[in-house]
Amino acid sequence: MxxxxxxxxxxxxxxxxxxxxxxxxxxxxxxxxxxxxxxxxxxxxxxxxxxxxxxxxxxxxxxxxxxxxxxxxxxxxxxxxxxxxxxxxxxxxxxxxxxxxxxxxxxxxxxxxxHRYCGQCGDRTQRVDWEMAVQCQRCQHRSYPRVSPCIIVAVHDGERLLLARGVRHRELNMYSTLAGFVESGESLEQAVHREIFEEVGVSVTDLEYFGSQPWPFPHSLMVGYIARYAGGDIVPEEGEIDDAQWFWPDALPKTPPTLSIAGQLIAATVKKIQGK
Ligand SMILES: [Zn+2]
Known part of the structure; x- marks a missing residue:
């Protein structure tokens, strides 16, 4: 705090x-x-x-x-x-x-x-000094820093990895895992299935929890999974995914550094494929 x-x-x-x-x-x-x-x-x-x-x-x-x-x-x-x-x-x-x-x-x-103003009544808020929060003195509404869960998934078919180049990464020519925000009322697992289907049109199975990482741009919590391909042809989502392909572990494109959970997921999935 x-x-x-x-x-x-x-x-x-x-x-x-x-x-x-x-x-x-x-x-x-x-x-x-x-x-x-x-x-x-x-x-x-x-x-x-x-x-x-x-x-x-x-x-x-x-x-x-x-x-x-x-x-x-x-x-x-x-x-x-x-x-x-x-x-x-x-x-x-x-x-x-x-x-x-x-x-x-x-x-x-x-x-x-x-959060300088109360989201409920519009009055000015004050910082709470014993926990990370602001409070409205008029209506007592208290707000805490927002954390937005976001799933991030490495998809493999036992031999290859499915990686995608987002529209924002076109210039860098960087391919990465698929990711997306969890919607209200949705479980992490439901978000994994929905996001992957939306972004590349395939279905997955055998979800395996990998780990998580806070990502401060501006307040995401990345929750990582490894998933196995279950079916469907790759259809990149228009406006979001520029290109998506299957890659062999020994011929990977440019991927994110292992400081990010995306890079860690890719490294772990390569190991998993090669270790079998
Ligand atoms: Zn208020």
Whole structure:
């Protein structure tokens, strides 16, 4: 969760700084790393001394590396030696732990930005200080950070993998597993069958739970499955899937890195096919 840092403790606060400006991170010019040090070392924060939060773990304890968060909102840092780096880009380069920390921080920042007013009566909300929530003082409605479950599935037929190139990945020419949001009232398994049929027109069986990964763009929880092909011809969904094909494990196209659950699923399915 996030804990406000008092004026007093700001003098001694040292660690790494996650400073959000719009949907980007503030970094020192030509350094693709998070700023380190104390509040006074980071001159672009002068006006934000009352807006510093410390990121704690889910039990409320400090992280192994103290991590402070400032949300500049729509403002940009002043001064020549600061620049903005894409959150996605920074996360892709980060080791797993940094990815998890920055990803969680961004979800909290995004939550506060989008819950300044009560969804029920429209009054201003206030942050609850003992849990990650905002509450309306007028009607008592309380809101929590949103988590959107999303299934992600590697389909195989015992010999080959079914991978698809999404419309958004056309330029990168990257093929990946199939994925989609779980609808209200739907089970994870139902979502797997529906999404795969919608996206590529095939049916699957033998669903096997693989693992899950929070994905902070902006608040998904990816739930991974491996599924076996059961029937049907590949028909890519118009407007969503640019191309979908069967690939032999030794002739895979460009796929996502194993930092993402998509990359991990592909690696595990290749192993599964080759191990049999
Ligand atoms: Zn209200």
């Amino acid at each position: 996030l804990k406000p840092v008092s004026q007093q403790s700001l003098d001694t606060a040292r660690g790494q700084w996650l400073i959000f400006s719009r949907d980007k991170l503030v970094v020192r010019q030509n350094q693709r790393q998070l700023p380190q040090g104390g509040f006074d070392d980071i001159d672009c924060l002068r006006a934000y001394h009352a807006d510093v939060y410390e990121l704690k773990d889910l039990q409320g304890d400090s992280l192994p590396q103290s991590t402070f968060i400032v949300d500049m909102g729509a403002e940009e840092p002043e001064g020549e030696h600061w620049e903005l780096a894409s959150l996605r880009h920074m996360l892709m380069q980060a080791p797993d732990t940094a990815f998890a920390v920055a990803g969680r921080a961004w979800q909290y920042v995004h939550f506060f930005r989008t």
